[in-house]
Amino acid sequence: MSDTHLSIENVTKSFGTVHALADVSLNVDRGSFVCLLGPSGCGKTTLLRIIAGFEAASAGSLTLDGKSITGQPAHHRGFGMVFQSLALFPHMTVAQNIAYGLKLRKAGRAEQSQRVEELLEVIELPNIADRPVSALSGGQRQRVAIARALAIRPSLFLLDEPLSALDAKLRENMQIELRRLQQKFGVTTILVTHDQAEAMMLADELVVMKDGRIRQTGKPTDVYRKPADRFVADFLGSANLVDARVGPGGKLVFLGAQTGHVAPFSENAKVSVAVRPEDVRLSLPGTSDTPVNSAIAAQVVFRRDLGAVSEWILSVGDVEIRARCPRNQNPDASVGDEVAVDIDFEDCQIYAG
Amino acid sequence: MKTALLPGRNGGSFTFAIRLLAVIGILVCALPVAIVTIMSFSASEFTGFPPQSFSFRWYQDVWALFTAADASSAQSVSEATLTSITVAVLVMIISTVVCVPLAYVLARSERRVREGMETLFTLPLVFPLVMLGIAFLLMAESLKLELGIWRIVIPHVALVLPFVLRNCLGAMSGIHVEVEEAAVSLGASPARAFWDVVIPMMKPGILAGLIFALIISFNEFTVTFFMYTIDISTLPIWMYSRTVSSLDPATLAISVVIILFDLVLILLVDRLIAGRANLF
Structure with missing residues (x-):
């Protein structure tokens, strides 16, 4: 009450x-x-x-x-x-x-x-x-x-x-x-x-x-x-705002990759996805912990370790994505290396336009 | 980092010039005061410098002038002194009563308004004093009113306003509007907040302004020279009348007393404002 x-x-x-x-x-x-x-x-x-x-x-x-x-x-x-x-x-x-x-x-x-x-x-x-x-x-x-x-x-x-x-x-x-x-x-x-x-x-x-x-x-x-x-x-929390579109079956096409996530928008709608830096998971490509399905290949542009967490800037094509990883989940990669980016779209908000 | 213009530890090229200028400056400021003071202790009637012997006779003369009922001069020195003090106190009160609310309103108003008004109130400073005296005299005569002491008080207020206003504005500039709002949020009416918070915080500037008004009015000569009458005259006018034909050393003794009095007041101002207000 x-x-x-x-x-x-x-x-x-x-x-x-x-x-x-x-x-x-x-x-x-x-x-x-x-x-x-x-x-x-x-x-x-x-x-x-x-x-x-x-x-x-x-x-x-x-x-x-x-x-x-x-x-x-x-x-x-x-x-x-x-x-x-x-x-x-x-x-x-x-x-x-x-x-x-x-x-x-x-x-x-x-x-x-x-x-x-x-x-x-x-x-x-x-x-x-x-x-x-x-x-x-x-x-x-x-x-x-x-x-x-x-x-x-x-x-x-x-x-x-x-x-x-x-x-x-x-x-x-x-x-x-x-x-x-x-x-x-x-x-x-x-x-x-x-x-x-x-x-x-x-x-x-x-x-x-x-x-x-x-x-x-x-x-x-x-x-x-x-x-x-x-x-x-x-x-609030400086999310990455990434332009994306809705593909066949209402499934999200994110950074050129077809995902399995169904977005509540009509087909071919332009959307933007808010991805929190801490919701971006990174791994080295081709290792056993790389999720095979939704991984997007990205290049490391910037990395700094802040002790408890590390901050990353990754580029996928001409889009830059910020990521924040806990200390024990940092992939062993440095500037110029390729990493696999995995995002759970259930945690993300998707906006029209 | 070393700056070429400033004297270095071992004496830069400008050290000598700076010291010379400082000595000249101090001499120019202090010499008249020193000469008047020394001369006032002279034992001789003749006002040559330096005096041949020293005495307190002129101070005794001043004492006699003040105590004896004077019939010889049209206006006695004690009357002139009393008028001077009355004028100075009235000027001090009026200018403060005008400037405190004025400074408050100006400080809280738009910058453009504030700067325009400041310039306006500074005008008496740039006006040639002789012309100001003539202007006030013309106004007083055209009014055809028996102004009494006010014919001197009013021009003096115009002369001291810039000084008092500057001091009050300087004091206001340090008072953030949030301090007033804090008092209001705690339950004070805006008038109460002004009285409880703004006035106490302005106090050093107000007091400095008061003292400047007192000193400037008490010593004012030029404009007063146009405005005085046989009945209403001030001490500087009286002193001038005693020196215009031949120098009366007793006026030197009076000057020393006035200088001491002013010095105490200025030291007081210095303590009060301590860098918080300005003298232009």
């Missing part, structure tokens, strides 16, 4: 003649973690700012708990927000930053300091209450910004690419931390990111956007396995 917390209906936003958002509708379930994912300029930040109340939608409505909040000013919404620049108040201490929202709500001094202590405990940074914000490291600032937004017990927790300024290792730790905090507080969360790995890691519900439109919504694994269109397939 789903319990809709925030409902976005037909929201459109135009800046002059530019359409930042075109007819966006989305339901956010209570307590869920939603990631708005897309390339820069796709409208994801604009959508978040409309939810926060910093921008007004040109058309459409927002409903929170069944009540319209479309025209409600931002400071009455009570949503906690973490900004890309973090936007901590540099003239206040850590405690004053966290307590600011409570002070505005006329909470007593004792209540304020108790809540500050509670949150500092949660973000595992006790004893920094009286420090100036400028004395904190990047990761600490991040946590304080999160604590400040959560201090007001927000009905929605909004994050605008909050981790983009951190280095890779710290970012990964913060992602785990963020997910843990969100589950602990059970707060409905919407996060904007352009980092597909981050979105996959954090989201209960993934919303992929492009050009002001939602292209696909769903669980991260569903979106990854069954991307709705070529854009999503490419953006």
Whole structure:
């Protein structure tokens, strides 16, 4: 049973003649973690700012708990927000930053300091209450910004690419931390990111956007396995998009080779096949583990070993295919050698055109 | 990497030239101050340099000028000083009250608007001061109003605005709009966010602007020379009147006091802005 917390209906936003958002509708379930994912300029930040109340939608409505909040000013919404620049108040201490929202709500001094202590405990940074914000490291600032937004017990927790300024290792730790905090507080969360790995890691519900439109919504694994269109397939997990056609009997003709896979398209239809790099299996031609039926001959153009996996670029005619193999499945081939490529089309999505 | 223009460890070819220029620069800046200071301690009536002997007599003269009820001059020095201070404080308050919201709006507006307005407010700087004085005098006379002290305050505000505005804009440039939005998201109304977040973050720039307004207004001569009347005059005008026929060494002593006062203020500005605002 789903319990809709925030409902976005037909929201459109135009800046002059530019359409930042075109007819966006989305339901956010209570307590869920939603990631708005897309390339820069796709409208994801604009959508978040409309939810926060910093921008007004040109058309459409927002409903929170069944009540319209479309025209409600931002400071009455009570949503906690973490900004890309973090936007901590540099003239206040850590405690004053966290307590600011409570002070505005006329909470007593004792209540304020108790809540500050509670949150500092949660973000595992006790004893920094009286420090100036400028004395904190990047990761600490991040946590304080999160604590400040959560201090007001927000009905929605909004994050605008909050981790983009951190280095890779710290970012990964913060992602785990963020997910843990969100589950602990059970707060409905919407996060904007352009980092597909981050979105996959954090989201209960993934919303992929492009050009002001939602292209696909769903669980991260569903979106990854069954991307709705070529854009999503490419953006999420960088699939190979290979032009192919449907041969006699609805069977796919892939890179000139007749396969046994039946595609749900009419005969002679032009299609494109999204093949995940990790779904490409490689072997040396003529060895016992070469599948006889569906193997396609390819030439190695590039190979690099990344430890756990290795990345390959193979050419079949003038088409290049990227492959990623686990360490123990690497064929013993180097640049210029011929390998056999095997793809299970059951794992692939096939799109018209 | 070595740069040819910069002096190297063993002294590059330009070291001598750079040092010479530095010495000339320092002398040009500091000599008038040094001479006035030395002369103010002279024991003689004659204003030749260097003085033959030293004393505090001119400082005692200044003290007497300020304390004694002066009937000899049309306007006493204490009255002129009081007018100067009143004008400077009014100018300081008005220019700040104008510039803080103005800087906020300009910093948050389109770049084209901001740059146009900045240029507009810089105009008094490029205007010849004598012409500016005449222009203000013409305006004041054509108004046919008893302006009182405001006939000096208003031109001073025009003169200090560029300095105060630049400082406030410099302070605003470091304040990301997201900081305000953060306050708003936590429940502050936009006005409250401005007061709680923007004003405290602008504080160094505002204070620097205040002090510049104070110093520039207090020392202003050219435009004031056109605007002063028998009733409303400032300390620089009074000092000029004492030196125009023959130099009264007491004005040198006053100058030293003013220099000390300005120096303290400028050191304060230096501490406040610490590279965060600019003086052009």
